[in-house]
Amino acid sequence: MALFSVRKARECWRFIRALHKGPTATAAPQKESGERVFSGIQPTGIPHLGNYLGAIESWVKLQEEYDTVIYSIVDLHSITVPQDPGILQQSILDMTAVLLACGIDPERSILFQQSQAKAARQKHDGTVGLLTYPVLQAADILCYKSTHVPVGEDQVQHMELVQDLARSFNQKYGELFPLPRSILTSMKKVKSLRDPSAKMSKSDPDKLATVQITDSPEEIVRKFRKAVTDFTSEVTYEPDSRPGVSNMVAIHAAVSGLSVEEVVRNSAGVDTARYKLLVADAVIEKFAPIRSEIEKLKMDKDHLRKVLLVGSAKAKELASPVFEEVKKLVGIL
Ligand SMILES: Nc1ncnc2c1ncn2[C@@H]1O[C@H](COP(=O)(O)OC(=O)[C@@H](N)Cc2c[nH]c3ccccc23)[C@@H](O)[C@H]1O
Numbered sequence: 017m018a019l020f021s022v023r024k025a026r027e028c029w030r031f032i033r034a035l036h037k038g039p040t041a042t043a044a045p046q047k048e049s050g051e052r053v054f055s056g057i058q059p060t061g062i063p064h065l066g067n068y069l070g071a072i073e074s075w076v077k078l079q080e081e082y083d084t085v086i087y088s089i090v091d092l093h094s095i096t097v098p099q100d101p102g103i104l105q106q107s108i109l110d111m112t113a114v115l116l117a118c119g120i121d122p123e124r125s126i127l128f129q130q131s132q133a134k135a136a137r138q139k140h141d142g143t144v145g146l147l148t149y150p151v152l153q154a155a156d157i158l159c160y161k162s163t164h165v166p167v168g169e170d171q172v173q174h175m176e177l178v179q180d181l182a183r184s185f186n187q188k189y190g191e192l193f194p195l196p197r198s199i200l201t202s203m204k205k206v207k208s209l210r211d212p213s214a215k216m217s218k219s220d221p222d223k224l225a226t227v228q229i230t231d232s233p234e235e236i237v238r239k240f241r242k243a244v245t246d247f248t249s250e251v252t253y254e255p256d257s258r259p260g261v262s263n264m265v266a267i268h269a270a271v272s273g274l275s276v277e278e279v280v281r282n283s284a285g286v287d288t289a290r291y292k293l294l295v296a297d298a299v300i301e302k303f304a305p306i307r308s309e310i311e312k313l314k315m316d317k318d319h320l321r322k323v324l325l326v327g328s329a330k331a332k333e334l335a336s337p338v339f340e341e342v343k344k345l346v347g348i349l
Pocket residue numbers: 054055056057058059066067068069070071072090093152153156157165166167168169170171203204205206207215216217
């Protein structure tokens with residue numbers, strides 16, 4: 017199967033975006049009803065603090081606020097770079113366990129594996145279209161007529177393309193797609209613990225930069241102890257001039273449920289070296305119940321597979337009438 021490099025996908029994205037960006041573009045009217053939340057996560061690797069605070073935690077809350085909530089484990093996105101098939105299969109089940117442990121409830125949301133729902137509609141697998149990353153992301157979102165997409169800041173550019181494509185389709189063929197809006201959390205960009213000018217990322221080669229949901233308390237303490245701050249010992253929140261310590265404060269506020277001001281006030285007189293350990297403790301406390309739930313869920317693979325199968329069937333049910341409408345408007349039905 018042909019594999020696309022991330023660089024190629026980005027070039028392709030720029031090209032498509034250039035094609036669809038035009039001064040004549042006008043907004044399609046947002047529909048009052050029929051609100052649908054959609055988001056996705058790649059199954060490769062264990063989610064980290066950035067995935068959790070930037071996306072997953074908000075996914076859990078949105079289950080309370082919207083009737084139709086759809087979350088996809090986007091395995092097709094992850095094969096845009098080479099993957100070991102055996103490991104990928106295991107990672108999909110592991111991601112299912114992580115999302116359930118974090119509070120995604122299959123009774124209140126549709127949780128499914130992207131390829132199980134897409135392959136059934138696209139009889140030819142592995143086409144360039146399927147692997148062209150940002151376009152595939154747009155298809156993910158639009159095929160459910162999604163209106164709200166909870167994501168971290170790194171996905172905002174992709175979301176602009178999705179809106180451009182929806183707008184362009186609506187102008188050419190008639191109003192079909194709502195223009196999906198991003199939902200960003202206050203932690204839209206959790207920074208690397210080793211380089212606070214960069215985002216925390218699964219692919220960071222420095223293992224100390226990223227805190228995974230399943231890290232042991234000892235690992236979490238070690239990573240926070242080594243977190244890069246600066247030479248001022250006081251704890252303050254000044255993201256521009258003190259990005260390292262401000263990242264600590266923001267993480268602390270997010271995991272403890274306190275405001276940034278409260279966190280800074282409570283830390284008066286504590287130096288940054290000691291403060292990093294307090295943040296580590298707060299993260300350990302937040303992740304402890306999730307970590308033990310993941311261990312339990314991972315033992316029942318049949319249950320995890322069943323959750324995904326049921327989710328895929330529900331996802332197909334929602335996508336199929338939209339697909340029919342698209343075909344009709346385009347004139348291929
Ligand atoms: N350091 C960080 N700080 C804050 N948020 C962060 C951080 N790192 C990651 N995120 C967010 O985590 C979610 C999953 O990340 P992925 O890289 O798997 O996410 C991705 O690779 C997507 N392309 C998956 C996708 C495919 N189709 C979709 C349709 C809608 C939304 C998302 C998708 C994302 O919301 C991401 O923004």
